[in-house]
Amino acid sequence: MNRMGDSTSSGPLRIAVAGASGYAGGEILRLLLGHPAYRRGDLEIGSLTAAASAGTTLGEHHPHLIPLADRVLGPTSVDDLAGHDVVFLGLPHGHSAEIAKALPDSTVIVDCGADFRLVDAADWERYYGSPHAGNWPYGLPELPGGRERLVGATRIAVPGCYPTAVSLAMAPAVAAGIVEPRVNIVAVTGTSGAGRALKPNLLGSEVMGSASAYGVGGVHRHTPEIRQNLSAAAGTDVTVSFTPVLAPMSRGILATCSAQTTVSAADARAVYEKAYADEPFVHLLPEGRFPQTGAVIGSNAVVLGLTVDPDARQLVVVAAIDNLTKGTAGGAIQSMNLALGLPETDGLSTVGVAP
Amino acid sequence: MNRMGDSTSSGPLRIAVAGASGYAGGEILRLLLGHPAYRRGDLEIGSLTAAASAGTTLGEHHPHLIPLADRVLGPTSVDDLAGHDVVFLGLPHGHSAEIAKALPDSTVIVDCGADFRLVDAADWERYYGSPHAGNWPYGLPELPGGRERLVGATRIAVPGCYPTAVSLAMAPAVAAGIVEPRVNIVAVTGTSGAGRALKPNLLGSEVMGSASAYGVGGVHRHTPEIRQNLSAAAGTDVTVSFTPVLAPMSRGILATCSAQTTVSAADARAVYEKAYADEPFVHLLPEGRFPQTGAVIGSNAVVLGLTVDPDARQLVVVAAIDNLTKGTAGGAIQSMNLALGLPETDGLSTVGVAP
Amino acid sequence: MNRMGDSTSSGPLRIAVAGASGYAGGEILRLLLGHPAYRRGDLEIGSLTAAASAGTTLGEHHPHLIPLADRVLGPTSVDDLAGHDVVFLGLPHGHSAEIAKALPDSTVIVDCGADFRLVDAADWERYYGSPHAGNWPYGLPELPGGRERLVGATRIAVPGCYPTAVSLAMAPAVAAGIVEPRVNIVAVTGTSGAGRALKPNLLGSEVMGSASAYGVGGVHRHTPEIRQNLSAAAGTDVTVSFTPVLAPMSRGILATCSAQTTVSAADARAVYEKAYADEPFVHLLPEGRFPQTGAVIGSNAVVLGLTVDPDARQLVVVAAIDNLTKGTAGGAIQSMNLALGLPETDGLSTVGVAP
């Protein structure tokens, strides 16, 4: 679908956001408000919906979205979401399939939830404990073949935040065969990755001044998604050990990924330079420098640093992303741009807000 | 030396702290002020010395040490440090050997710096670029044979903060031979681990809201110390891949350590339960729970959580310590207690300050 | 009551904590574990109770209280609280009166809630919207006449955290009549002051990186309590403007208090030096230095800095406390010590955990 080039289109694109009171929904709206198509009037923000917060104003949930402060949230229903060209879903998993079925095939649905990410039904059932809904084109253009899948797509599964960081960190190495297919990942994340859920361990008092490990031992639901991406890139099964760590910050993922290698740091670097030569959002730091999440806040950049540990014979790649931007809503907008035939980078930036 | 049991002793123990304006020095003083021997008058805080801060009051540097606020810092000189029973050194590396030579052999010198930690001169020279000063009894009583080395010692090398956390996390596994001798470590740390150095990357504006990797690829100076400890515990060379990550918090280390294994989680747990059954400061969490640094702030506890990833066949052990307490000053006091024949846990606690 | 000096007492003091899963309850337990009476076996920690968390272990809520990790919480009932010498209540307001009625008069009840703080029934009803339960001896020994009210008391109302900081900051000035009886207060607090309630605005994602004002315009419930204390100290009505500000930190209150004055900074200082000359927990900083909350974390100290603005003719007093220690649980223990005839400072310290 190339909506923007469709000479018969009779007005601006209309966009709805389901789950607008959540962090993913808020970030999508933040990016849409800065999108060139919105600025020039070619894109309208239509229905904003929520579950328990229906009937309240957006300003109560997202005081940073001043231009939309008075918008009233509707209920998340097919009625409210119908009649839009693009519908973003920022819902807990399990809700997307039903909504998708009820909307026209021509509606571009961009699902920030997990429902349609996994190809393997057994993986889904093991990690989510419910029937598999299927899989949709996967919204990570930087993976091999990733961009092609998204051009003109009308159903898009936005990747998880950890899989975005980790897959881009390790796909070039496994694809080039320069490491053994066993990848060790420890990824530090900010609290917004857990959403706005009212859980005691997410209270400010608990998280400030404290780092904690959770989902240890391969039980985190992003594990099979990482395995799927890296195995696809490698063309063979890749074993993944993944440990997420919660750190006292709102945004950001810093993923430290490693695997056995026999190549030199320079050779590894050459592989990454080639893989990402034309990628607008991937930034490879020079030898000796490594990323920090503070440099990508609000940006769609993926910053990579890499080296080879000569004693351990291990390639170490560190990736930083903003989990809400490139890791969720930025990736969603990037995919929407590709689906609609808009310039891929529109409304997205590699410039973060720092310090 | 059993100073407390020495019936000829003619007064309280006198303790000096060199580098009292730094974080290690401050933490030693915090712990001494709460030490039972200090409370009952058997321990006196004598000379407090500094380099550039000589002549200022302690209160200007450590406003939390109210009882000592008006103490004036002297210069770090042999004259100022002489005449004490115990001298703690919280100095940059390279200064300890000279001071140690000038003080009597009977003075208990507890060095929080790196100078005497490494056994292997080549390791020292490779990582520190200066001649090796030698090695002293290593202040980690929980390692195999560690306690015995410290009883009566008059020269003690306090371990690095990362090696404390990592060695206690992995020594039981490598000693029992339940993992392959290749250990992967990603350790998140608070900023106080870098001391009070005025570096741009340690400014609050830079660290708040940001996680960053540094010393990637085996170049961090704690790497050979970790290797030394784990190889000693294993009785064979252990390969170590170590990546430190700076997180936005003042204190705390959360080390995620993993290695290939063929045993079950239950069998691995049994190894750790046995290894630490009698250790007053090591706390193993029940299956399914993992540590957070927020629970050990100001405490001397080492909290461990472990499991086995059945897909990756990997043992994952997560350790939390306070880098300034168990990782530096608490370990130093614990070693001092052993050296002097005081109860090992005096002045130390497993109760943290939280939230 | 001087329980410790009671020669007929037949065993250790037994202490119960209702609301043990909350922050106030956890801090009381932290301090009791370090109390000399506990260490020497003269004080036992008995029933620990909770509401929704009854049946769970303390370790799930307070992983920092390792020695009590396996204690199971009972329900908060008179049955569970009976048979103790001291009962601490860390409950939402509205629950204390009933419990107090059901327990013997000789039981020392230390209420960390608001129920019995206010003398004026109309104030209570206006700010809490329910009938006034009465008032108990007020647990702030440093106020004029405050200590005498607590010796031998068996019912104690622990002050609110803001009133503790503000009253100690301004009572000397209003009592000495060196300022006009209009006090302006802006107090920055950490999130633990709001307790462990699951509210969206207390999520880590919301509070980190953000300061916010709340309860603006005199509507915060601590306003009448501050007015009560300052008016009592002044012997006349004091008008209070109080604005609380939530800052991204777990603990600590920094209260900036000001009032019109005609005296010099030196004269004002003399008033404070005299007022607090013998107070073990009040620390007045030298001219030109002002407090930081980071210096009082975990300590029972109240640190004050003051000056006079010569242009605005205004006395400015800045006070720092730990809201959970001196502002709640430390004040509670201090009052308990006085009530029982124990040394007032036992189990409490002016040494904070920093950095």
Add this chain to the structure above:
Amino acid sequence: MNRMGDSTSSGPLRIAVAGASGYAGGEILRLLLGHPAYRRGDLEIGSLTAAASAGTTLGEHHPHLIPLADRVLGPTSVDDLAGHDVVFLGLPHGHSAEIAKALPDSTVIVDCGADFRLVDAADWERYYGSPHAGNWPYGLPELPGGRERLVGATRIAVPGCYPTAVSLAMAPAVAAGIVEPRVNIVAVTGTSGAGRALKPNLLGSEVMGSASAYGVGGVHRHTPEIRQNLSAAAGTDVTVSFTPVLAPMSRGILATCSAQTTVSAADARAVYEKAYADEPFVHLLPEGRFPQTGAVIGSNAVVLGLTVDPDARQLVVVAAIDNLTKGTAGGAIQSMNLALGLPETDGLSTVGVAP
């Protein structure tokens, strides 16, 4: 000057930034990279200069400015700054006058430093201890008459961050005469307000978990600037009591301002609604809601909340800004837009990055 409308202009506007390695310089560059004129090629980023950092790349100092990562910083000299249409100065005070003298009168110089902010030479000498350089058009368009002063200006003094927040919070009230001319201000700020200076009290270890007061008693250098603005708005001398508080966050100012009043909250609100009816960057929250700095990060918005305390008869206005955006670089860009005849809001947004 209406550079954009100048039909004889022979190419894009050229912009230089002196002090590009600092926080103000970095924020100016962040905003310029998103400015529509830059995007359409009508604005070029020319010389970037620094003092000690000359010769290094911008990426070493501002890793978030990826598109400019490889730009090499020149020395801050007239040679490097000449030949530009606009020169932003982000320098310590005392350097601007000399540079301004050496550049053509037609160059638009936007000074983020303090040198030309104060009208009164005595004020300058008292607070800065050096001769007064003079004063330039003051870059706060929202003040009465503020916008007119900036249209076509070629020398602009960007306001201090605190004066921006406080002046906009209180100018309507003092101008309308609804409050007594005595204003009490306590303003919480993030650490970036202090710049990138290497001072011990700005280290992450010191600021995280701690709030501290500084510059207490009217000694902060922004005091006379606030007094100047409010007195000008009032048409009479306004007395100011100002206390800044450092909080553990990188960005943001939350200013709590109060003054005696006899009007109702509704009447006060009406005054503010009228004053700011047409201001694109000032956002007045509805009754009962108050601002948080987290909602304005990276945005040029000024968010205000207000009420009247009926007991204290005091108007309380709380203002939130991003100290680096509206408080420095955003205000600078806004002024540049006015000076050049560009749309005032170009490159600026009321949408913050949150959470």
